[in-house]
Amino acid sequence: MTNMAGTDGAVLEIDLGAVCANWRMLGARHGSGPVAGVVKADAYGLGAAQVAPALFAAGCRHFFVAHLSEALALRDLVPGAMVAVLNGALPGTEEVFAARGIVPVLGSLDAIAHWGARGPAILQVDTGMRRLGLDPTEIATVRAEPARLAGMELLYVMTHLVSSEVPGDAENARQAAAFGAACTAVPGVPRSFANSSGLFLGDAFASDLARPGAALYGINPTPGQPNPMRPVVRLRTQVLQVREIATGDAVGYNATWQAARASRIATAYVGYADGWPRSLSSRGHAIFDGRAVPLVGRVSMDLTTYDVTDFPAVGPGSWLDLIAPDMPVDAVAEAAGTNGYEILTRLGARYARVYLG
Numbered sequence: 507m508t509n510m511a512g513t514d515g516a517v518l519e520i521d522l523g524a525v526c527a528n529w530r531m532l533g534a535r536h537g538s539g540p541v542a543g544v545v546k547a548d549a550y551g552l553g554a555a556q557v558a559p560a561l562f563a564a565g566c567r568h569f570f571v572a573h574l575s576e577a578l579a580l581r582d583l584v585p586g587a588m589v590a591v592l593n594g595a596l597p598g599t600e601e602v603f604a605a606r607g608i609v610p611v612l613g614s615l616d617a618i619a620h621w622g623a624r625g626p627a628i629l630q631v632d633t634g635m636r637r638l639g640l641d642p643t644e645i646a647t648v649r650a651e652p653a654r655l656a657g658m659e660l661l662y663v664m665t666h667l668v669s670s671e672v673p674g675d676a677e678n679a680r681q682a683a684a685f686g687a688a689c690t691a692v693p694g695v696p697r698s699f700a701n702s703s704g705l706f707l708g709d710a711f712a713s714d715l716a717r718p719g720a721a722l723y724g725i726n727p728t729p730g731q732p733n734p735m736r737p738v739v740r741l742r743t744q745v746l747q748v749r750e751i752a753t754g755d756a757v758g759y760n761a762t763w764q765a766a767r768a769s770r771i772a773t774a775y776v777g778y779a780d781g782w783p784r785s786l787s788s789r790g791h792a793i794f795d796g797r798a799v800p801l802v803g804r805v806s807m808d809l810t811t812y813d814v815t816d817f818p819a820v821g822p823g824s825w826l827d828l829i830a831p832d833m834p835v836d837a838v839a840e841a842a843g844t845n846g847y848e849i850l851t852r853l854g855a856r857y858a859r860v861y862l863g
């Protein structure tokens with residue numbers, strides 16, 4: 507139930523031109539091979555049905571999703587491109603993958619045996635995440651018994667970084683070495699390594715196919731450094747009412763915020779049912795006219811309250827920016843105690859969505 511009408515009091519603008527520019531910029535960084543588009547979780551909440559065709563038109567020919575259902579929805583939108591499922595094939599779904607030309611990411615000896623010679627697949631090796639992928643014992647088995655891969659068409663061997671956004675973490679170099687060693691168990695198979703932040707770690711993380719997601723959508727792949735990506739998302743909400751309250755009056759559920767002075771409170775058209783985190787209660791800010799407006803009281807299901815005492819121009823119908831170039835998704839995430847990935851993937855279905863570019 508995505509609201510495309512554009513009539514509601516909160517508008518989510520998604521700049522597809524910026525997504526494509528970000529993809530091209532990452533491609534220019536990755537000299538060793540192409541760059542895929544990771545469009546799992548509905549392209550991190552932004553709409554895979556819009557994002558993937560835009561990337562395809564820009565030249566992207568490799569797509570990753572997490573679920574088979576996401577791959578089925580994507581398959582015909584990117585004709586001829588690789589569509590791979592990171593979570594792999596649940597037992598019994600292999601025929602659907604094969605019939606629709608969808609590539610499973612295989613991460614265990616069992617998954618390899620179930621898939622067999624049905625068609626192209628990607629092999630995942632675990633170098634530290636310890637959730638999916640062949641573990642060191644299984645890699646040793648493949649090395650000792652290459653017949654286990656007989657007849658398989660392996661497009662890539664891949665692994666996933668644990669701490670790529672922390673360039674100083676020694677785990678990165680350890681994983682690069684472990685990946686290089688594991689790849690020798692499948693000689694000649696192309697490699698896929700870096701996610702968004704991995705693309706900024708240096709040559710040891712280059713491969714035949716990079717797999718960025720977050721950076722395409724404007725999340726900073728280099729936390730603590732200036733964001734090299736173009737912003738993609740703008741989220742605006744409209745003020746429904748403005749009321750005057752007296753010193754000592756409380757605002758919102760459980761009266762968690764009390765006015766220290768006579769105040770003006772603006773009630774805006776967004777709440778946690780829209781994915782606006784309740785953890786922003788009395789912590790977040792919106793932007794009005796280039797200045798930060800404090801969020802006060804609890805975020806409720808459909809409404810959020812702001813202290814606009816110092817913003818006399820704010821009235822019913824005024825627009826407040828929730829995510830914008832001067833309130834980037836990473837700043838919202840930090841205030842909410844989470845990361846930009848969670849903020850984007852929780853963006854709700856009630857926003858009027860506008861696609862630019």
Ligand SMILES: *Cc1c(COP(=O)(O)O)cnc(C)c1O
Pocket residue numbers: 544546592665666700701702703717718719720721
């Ligand atoms: C989500 C995911 C990616 C993309 O990661 P970003 O940090 O968003 O760039 C790449 N590879 C795997 C295995 C993933 O699960």
